[in-house]
Amino acid sequence: MAASRKSLIKDEPNRRAEIVRAASRLFADKGYSATTIRDIARAVDMQSGSPFYHFRTKHDMLLAVVLEGMATISRAVGAAAAQGGTPREIFDAMLLAHLEQLLAEDGRHFAATLLHESHHLEAAALAELIEQKDAYEALWQKALRELRRAGDIADDSHVTRLFLMGALNWTVQWYHPKGGRSVRQIARQLSDLLLNPKSR
Amino acid sequence: MAASRKSLIKDEPNRRAEIVRAASRLFADKGYSATTIRDIARAVDMQSGSPFYHFRTKHDMLLAVVLEGMATISRAVGAAAAQGGTPREIFDAMLLAHLEQLLAEDGRHFAATLLHESHHLEAAALAELIEQKDAYEALWQKALRELRRAGDIADDSHVTRLFLMGALNWTVQWYHPKGGRSVRQIARQLSDLLLNPKSR
């Protein structure tokens, strides 16, 4: 049937995207410094010098991975927040969206690289990332503020937000898809832990 | 006066400990893979081949850092738990002890290396670490169980413990000693967030 489809589009402009995806996997697994350009080239069936046709430096590859990871999470959680509902419903939807991006098969290497390898960026790139991260976390701060107004949480301070980010991002360290617990269950348990028991 | 003290003890058996401390700083700052034996040697005023007089491989240095980090935290939190008191008092003391080890000037590089670089260990060393980590986390599981019995928390499941570890360990990412908030305040806020409002 469509046996030739994949090979036909071999020369499309997404060789670059393939490199980024392979790099995310390797950076997440072995770390940025321990990953070799040759590792990345091998993963996408290129010769060792060829990735430099698509990227100027290894740092640029890291930046591409990290920015794509940040953008994907931001987009997902922003969409969840825009869905509307009570502060509690919005918060629950945001928790689920964040965890799905972090733990899903396709996005988790981007997230892991973002969380663990960003400090290898140079100052200018790091500043760009931090800007996006601050905008992202402002979404959460706002959600907490409205939970507070609705009486669902006692403290909506910055420290509360940081504890929340920690609980969420730490899941990367322990979650296993085969682990019995679904992402939905995990999101629900965190909501239950942080928010006051529902009235009625 | 005692001007010669430091140079007199230059040949004591703690050159090894100096190497471990320097390594912890470098591993925490630049990462294990990006840190060079030459970096470590320079930090303790040795020639580039000399650290190998004290350690067989670079991996052995990482293992030494990581095990010392784990042992220090375990000891501190174990001591806090053994102090006794109500479940809530014990829990609060454990929170404070864990955070002090993570964030204090002297121990934070060990903790950061433990949290971020352990995956560079070989399988056997990693297994040794995980064993110690499991024993450590059992301390927390027990503390949660007793909070539950006392009615201070609704859920003492494993997932709750993992959220707690995340909130705690994530502080490494954002805490700054000059940041206004004391470690004690941070511990207190986390306790307030997780536990039911005190009766009375």
Add this chain to the structure above:
DNA sequence: CCTACCGATCGGTAGG
């Protein structure tokens, strides 16, 4: 994107 290559650096060792 491949071929062929370069200078630099790395972990580790022998021999004292």
Add this chain to the structure above:
DNA sequence: CCTACCGATCGGTAGG
């Protein structure tokens, strides 16, 4: 612990 060194590997480039 230092001196002197080795083989291997790395990020990156010129020239096609």
